[in-house]
Amino acid sequence: MRGIPSFEEYIDSLGRLSIHLDPTAGTPESAALIEAAQSLYELPEIDTATLATWANDHPEWVPALGLTVGLSQERLKNTLRHALGSSGWVSIARARPYELIEFLEEEFDLVRLLTIQRDRRYDFGDILVARAGTRATAARAGAAGxxxxxxxxxIAEDLGLDYETRTRFVGRNGRTAPCDLVVPGGGDAAIAVAAKGFDSTGSKLTDAVREIEEMAEVRLPRQFVMAVIDGIGWKSRQADLRRIHSLWEQQQIDGMYTLATLGDFRADLEEVARLRGFL
DNA sequence: CAGGCCTTCTTTATCACACG
DNA sequence: CGTGTGATAAAGAAGGCCTG
Structure with a gap:
């Protein structure tokens, strides 16, 4: 057996896992996008009718229209699912191309954006800005959260409640669980609230569910647990949303709200706070 | 600088339909 | 009527930023 290396030696032996790619190198995906762009460029006229025909002729190129209005492939999927009931743009473009284009037009100004971008000349700076795009989307993610x-x-502020944010609260047996808002504080929690909004999907939604399950498990009977859950990402993650909903049905948590029903949230929060003598 | 947040990318499972 | 394939849905992993 070899001896155990020191921690420092181990650190020094860490290496890079990913390989660096030449950003100018082409891929099958980029080739398809270039082809789609060229095809759009050659359209003699851009309006909803010609675009509907175009989409119907090339269903697999629909993501190019998404990129035109600033929708990444994932966002396009989730947006379509929310608006048209399915994330499958191929089927949609084949079966109801007009509906697809009308939607992109009304919601994202497709014709105008395509028209002004199609004939524009782009320089080196534009390319660098485009490559820096992931940074901007990550920042947006934080803001949405x-x-x-x-x-x-x-709402808590407006009601005049004492509260803490983004912390953990203590429940039974001294166990703790995370929460996004707690009244009046994590150490003497009476009301714990989780806030989970996602416009995209991913296993993070499962993590969010786990977190709420943890809250339900740790809570004392007298502690009130509420969850504000919203975002179109849940539409692609319905099994996870269902798990939260069934916690509610079984009264393991006391309330579940969207931004649209925030009025109920306020009313319930106020009522419980009054009951506990915080108001 | 650890921990938290959402989005993007990748993989796996399920579904729908054409074909022989 | 079984099978194979293309497409969608769902699940899982990783990336990248911000805040306290």
Whole structure:
């Protein structure tokens, strides 16, 4: 047996896993996009009718229209699922191309954006900006996440409650669980609130469910647990959403709300706070 | 700088339909 | 009527930023 290397030696032996790719190298995906762009470029006229025909002729190129209005492939999927009932743009483009284009037009201004971008000349700076795009989307993600948190915090603030945000609360047997808002504080929690908004999908939604299950498990009977859950990402993650909903049905948590029913949230929060003598 | 957040990418399972 | 294939849905892993 070899001896155990020291921690420092281990650290020094860590290496890079990913390989670096030449950003100018082509891939099958980029080739398809270039072909799609060329095809759009050659359209003699751009309007909803010609685009519907185009989409119907090339269903697999629909993502190019998404990119035109600033929708990545994943966002396109989730948006279509929300609006047209399915994330499958191929089927949609084949069966109801007009509906697809009308939607992109009304919601995202497709014709205008395509028209002005198609004939524009792009320089080196534009390319660098495009490559830096992932950074911008990550920043947007953070902002979207705080949206719900900010909303519920504003309500607690407006009601004049003492509260803490983004912390853990203590439940039975001294066990703790995470929460996004707690009244009046994590150490003496009476009301714990989870805020989980996702416009995209992924296993993070499963993690969010696990977190709420943890809250339900740790809570004392007298502690009130509420969850504000929203975002179109849940439409592609219905099994996870169902798990939260059944916690509610079984009264393991006391309330579940979307941004649209935040009025109920406020009313319930106020009622419980009054009951506990915080107001 | 650990921990938290959402999005993107990848893989696996399920479904629908054409074909022989 | 079984099978194979293309497409969608669902699940899992990774990436990248921000905040306290």
């Amino acid at each position: 705080r949206r719900i948190e900010d909303e519920i915090e504003a």
